[in-house]
Amino acid sequence: xxxxxxxxxxxxxxxxxxxxxxxxxxxxxxxxxxxxxxxxxxxxxxxxxxxxxxxxxxxxxxxxxxxxxxxxxxxxxxxxxxxxxxxxxxxxxxxxxxxxxxxxxxxxxxxxxxxxxxxxxxxxxxxxxxxxxxxxxxxxxxxxxxxxxxxxxxxxxxxxxxxxxxxxxxxxxxxxxxxxxxxxxxxxxxxxxxxxxxxxxxxxxxxx
Amino acid sequence: xxxxxxxxxxxxxxxxxxxxxxxxxxxxxxxxxxxxxxxxxxxxxxxxxxxxxxxxxxxxxxxxxxxxxxxxxxxxxxxxxxxxxxxxxxxxxxxxxxxxxxxxxxxxxxxxxxxxxxxxxxxxxxxxxxxxxxxxxxxxxxxxxxxxxxxxxxxxxxxxxxxxxxxxxxxxxxxxxxxxxxxxxxxxxxxxxxxxxxxxxxxxxxxxxxxxxxxxxxxxxxxxxxxxxxxxxxxxxxxxxxxxxxxxxxxxxxxxxxxxxxxxxxxxxxxxxxxxxxxx
Numbered sequence: 001x002x003x004x005x006x007x008x009x010x011x012x013x014x015x016x017x018x019x020x021x022x023x024x025x026x027x028x029x030x031x032x033x034x035x036x037x038x039x040x041x042x043x044x045x046x047x048x049x050x051x052x053x054x055x056x057x058x059x060x061x062x063x064x065x066x067x068x069x070x071x072x073x074x075x076x077x078x079x080x081x082x083x084x085x086x087x088x089x090x091x092x093x094x095x096x097x098x099x100x101x102x103x104x105x106x107x108x109x110x111x112x113x114x115x116x117x118x119x120x121x122x123x124x125x126x127x128x129x130x131x132x133x134x135x136x137x138x139x140x141x142x143x144x145x146x147x148x149x150x151x152x153x154x155x156x157x158x159x160x161x162x163x164x165x166x167x168x169x170x171x172x173x174x175x176x177x178x179x180x181x182x183x184x185x186x187x188x189x190x191x192x193x194x195x196x197x198x199x200x201x202x203x204x205x206x207x208x
Numbered sequence: 209x210x211x212x213x214x215x216x217x218x219x220x221x222x223x224x225x226x227x228x229x230x231x232x233x234x235x236x237x238x239x240x241x242x243x244x245x246x247x248x249x250x251x252x253x254x255x256x257x258x259x260x261x262x263x264x265x266x267x268x269x270x271x272x273x274x275x276x277x278x279x280x281x282x283x284x285x286x287x288x289x290x291x292x293x294x295x296x297x298x299x300x301x302x303x304x305x306x307x308x309x310x311x312x313x314x315x316x317x318x319x320x321x322x323x324x325x326x327x328x329x330x331x332x333x334x335x336x337x338x339x340x341x342x343x344x345x346x347x348x349x350x351x352x353x354x355x356x357x358x359x360x361x362x363x364x365x366x367x368x369x370x371x372x373x374x375x376x377x378x379x380x381x382x383x384x385x386x387x388x389x390x391x392x393x394x395x396x397x398x399x400x401x402x403x404x405x406x407x408x409x410x411x412x413x414x415x416x417x418x419x420x421x422x423x424x425x426x427x428x429x430x431x432x433x434x435x436x437x438x439x440x441x442x443x444x445x446x447x448x449x450x451x452x453x454x455x456x457x458x459x460x461x462x463x464x465x466x467x468x469x470x471x472x473x474x475x476x477x478x479x480x481x482x483x484x485x486x487x488x
Contacts, residue, residue, distance in 0.1 A: 010266065014271060041451065
């Protein structure tokens with residue numbers, strides 16, 4: 001075996017003991033909230049905004065913005081991890097759990113399937129397994145840090161799947177499609193990992 | 209971001225993008241805060257203009273830190289160049305700009321990113337808008353364009369015109385200043401417009417304000433010309449520029465952006481300050 005690589009003269013900045021275990025491999029903590037988007041920030045008026053779950057057989061459940069506001073909301077505090085290496089601890093969100101949305105949709109005859117594709121204003125898409133958005137793991141968030149979610153951070157509503165790299169938490173989400181087969185989304189088709197677990201450092205296609 | 213452009217930029221990546229040990233051939237000062245690292249990368253698979261790499265530093269005790277940096281060199285270049293801006297409170301950039309020197313080794317993997325990329329074969333004018341060190345991936349595009357033009361010679365089939373609008377705080381922070389001037393001199397189809405937002409040298413007659421809608425209306429081609437637009441810089445600049453371009457009538461799907469740093473609002477002015485990373 002070759003000897004391990006050392007960067008001559010690099011000491012680095014150690015994380016405080018309390019923070020180190022919260023950081024997935026290759027990440028560093030930031031206190032800012034960076035913005036990363038592939039294009040212009042879409043601005044959809046709330047009057048025309050809607051949110052749709054589309055199940056098997058093209059069954060759908062749809063909420064207008066006002067209807068969406070009547071759904072039970074949850075507050076959560078979570079760490080988030082961006083594939084570009086920053087992590088932010090203790091972010092505070094308000095949103096509707098996917099469990100709630102799925103239960104509401106089931107009552108309207110929408111049948112889920114094993115894979116989910118999130119479709120957004122601006123054309124962005126991302127794919128996640130159903131198992132990763134059920135059981136208290138995912139939300140459609142409309143509030144951040146006690147205020148309405150700002151457009152550049154995905155407002156009026158973004159998907160929030162904090163246990164995966166943050167590109168899975170699609171900004172400006174408008175629809176979730178349930179599918180029997182997995183369908184790679186935007187970054188997943190452009191060289192990024194299909195699943196994106198930060199704790200296994202699944203950044204790019206081919207990472208284990 | 210529509211389906212057509214996604215397919216146009218699609219890449220297939222087979223196997224893991226491997227970490228490579230590279231050798232620093234040169235470290236060239238660009239401005240008081242930015243240096244270009246010229247790297248010899250054995251087995252480099254080549255890249256497209258606009259892509260980036262991940263850099264990994266390892267301390268003697270095994271501690272590691274990773275960051276992303278845009279590639280500054282053209283795909284035609286035999287060596288890979290990264291231009292790094294020094295962030296005073298940064299963990300990685302001061303090491304890269306102050307400590308690293310010719311002969312040192314540096315670990316990286318890449319190229320990464322398949323969306324914020326431009327190729328001379330792409331039809332349509334090229335509009336580049338940069339703020340500060342956001343010029344780096346756009347410079348790779350201009351260098352790629354210059355290399356292609358030089359190869360095509362008199363038979364310049366790929367002579368799609370290009371314009372760069374580049375905002376800096378002051379004159380001595382303009383990265384690649386001399387090279388941009390040379391590129392413009394040698395190419396009648398390239399225009400470069402500088403705007404200095406904080407401080408200008410005596411006798412400066414150029415633009416003196418932040419990029420706004422009026423400036424974009426003057427510099428950009430009209431939307432029917434369907435320019436390919438790439439915007440890279442600090443988040444507030446990119447947000448403002450992208451929004452203004454859409455207001456002017458440009459197709460959002462043709463406006464590709466890379467942002468770095470926080471939103472610049474009153475909130476979240478944290479201790480880490482501005483970081484440099486470049487993935488949309």
